[in-house]
Amino acid sequence: MSRSIRLLHLLQLLREYRYPVTAQILAERLQISQRSVYRDIESLRSQGVHIDAAAGLGFQLKEDFLLPPMTLNETEIEAMFLALYWLKSVPDQALNEASISVLAKLNAVLPEHRQNLLQQTTLRAFNVWLPVNQALVEQVRVSIRSQVKIFFDYVDEQQRASARTVWPFALGYFNDKIVLAAWCELRSDFRNFRLDRMQSLSLSQELYPQFKQQLFQQWWTQEVCRSTTDKN
Incomplete structure (x- = not known):
């Protein structure tokens, strides 16, 4: 994996966490060393990404300068949330992780009042799947x-x-x-x-x-x- 791709993956991981995440977790998700995580965090900061660090807690992305704002109405937000929530139940780990990633990206590009709606949505989809590899x-x-x-x-x-x-x-x-x-x-x-x-x-x-x-x-x-x- 090239360093530029790794930085993009790190940025996306930071988007997924609403609360501070430790370098150890980031390193495990990216399959790199914690030392590399610290270096990559500094690289992102040098490029203008606002990443807060709290001792004992970890890193948190405070604002995302790469993605433009997106306008969705209330029903569109509920539809996307419900579809992504259903996708988390599908017996396919890659799709599960993708649904979390898309939800994080969606949250990053919505205006603040729409983010609140997304976070407070209580629509849910439930499926029970037959056991499958x-x-x-x-x-x-x-x-x-x-x-x-x-x-x-x-x-x-x-x-x-x-x-x-x-x-x-x-x-x-x-x-x-x-x-x-x-x-x-x-x-x-x-x-x-x-x-x-x-x-x-x-x-x-x-x-x-x-x-x-x-x-x-x-x-x-x-x-x-x-x-x-x-x-x-």
Whole structure:
């Protein structure tokens, strides 16, 4: 990681904490030494970032000069908060952390009276998800983003096991389960796969031969009105 990228990551971490955060916590989050944290804090200060330091408590970002103000009405703020709060419940650690980061960025660019509304919002979303390997969930998201084939073992509704090679292009979050929409090479057709039934997943380095948007449109035409029940 270059130093400039590390400084941006440090600045974003400081945005996430409303109260002082210690150099030890920052070092652990950034996977660097505490000495590097102190140096980076001074670098940010030299660039005009207002960071307070309190002995025994840590560092706190007091104002953010990089982001422009943003105007959102009350309903827009509640909508964004509710969506981000729901995202924190999804069994995917990277998305959990991203929701916290986005919320911090949102708080940083809102006028003070809107920040108060964001902090006082009591809307909540609750989901109970079937147990799933969170690392696997993230791998599936990455494969969709990268448009690469994936391999995994799958157990269907009738407890039949099979090995699959698929072209992943969409994820759906249905009540208690996450479902992957993909083109299955074994069936030569679109299939839906529940992530809680996948095992031993690995990413290929091979791009699949169509754009994911095209696959999504084809699947939408064929599958959107059908049940999400496995037919694997």
